[in-house]
Amino acid sequence: MDRPASRLVVGAAQFGQSYGRSGKPAPTDAEVADILRLAVELECAAVDTARAYGDSEAAIGRARRSGAGGALPVVTKIRPLTDHSETLGIETAVRASLTESLSHVGAFHLDAVLLHRTADLRRAGGAAIHALRAARAHGLLGRWGVSVADPDELAEALAVPDLGYIQLPFNVVDRRWLTASVQDALAARPDVTIVARSAFLQGILLDPDDATWPRDARPDAAAVRASLARMAAETGRTFAGLCLGYALAQPWIDAVVVGIRSRAQLAHIADEFARGSLPESDCRRLEASIPAGSPDLVSPALWPPRREDST
Structure with a gap:
């Protein structure tokens, strides 16, 4: 049976x-439950959350306890580690974050x-890696991995032998990942899930406009x-x-995570997924008509405040 949404990860x-430039408020608990029910019906790949996403994990938990979304695999992220975490102990910080996520x-x-x-990955001689390996050995998680921001970070992650999951940014203007060296590194690790x-x-590619586009x-x-x-x-x-x-x-790319805030939006995205991949010829035409983005476009961390925010 064809499952067009099987490569769709619901971003939570x-x-x-x-979240994002829209500034729209979080959905209600009832809306979250509706989203997760539909995600299960569509056989989406997973729901993606993090300790750092405000009340996101708790909202998913409330929906699950109400009977919605329990069959949907959950991917989460450890709270970002800091120098303070290193002082207290990286393994302790990772275990605490994971315990909070599960709860x-x-x-x-x-x-x-x-x-x-x-x-x-590098903090305290790889203490976070050790903690995640131990959690996996205890059956608390299926795979462990990392969220990366650029090809250098990808190379560092791929060098860890048992790392099994990487999330990275990719879109029609972000061509950093298409170089021969990056593609060779990815091909050498077919065991790693790439999302x-x-x-x-x-959201700025959905309605490219000077008002939301990063200046210059x-x-x-x-x-x-x-x-x-x-x-x-x-x-x-x-x-x-x-x-x-x-x-x-x-x-x-094994799957694509898309931020969702309503059932209707998920249904629309699932319909787009059902159209499938662009033919290779259309991909080449897109690349020919849209130049590769500059660093200050493809890296939101480099974006200056919006025009209205700076006035």
């Missing part, structure tokens, strides 16, 4: 906080647990909008469909 960052989600086992930052985030680049980033909003509009007219896909289809077309 918005479940527990206002809030209402589970005895998590599908995958990630370090929120690649730098945490792409930021397919819509925090290249290509500019008008150029990206014109290229996406032309491709949408030629392929019959929406901007969202083009972004998702491009990510799904990458053979090295």
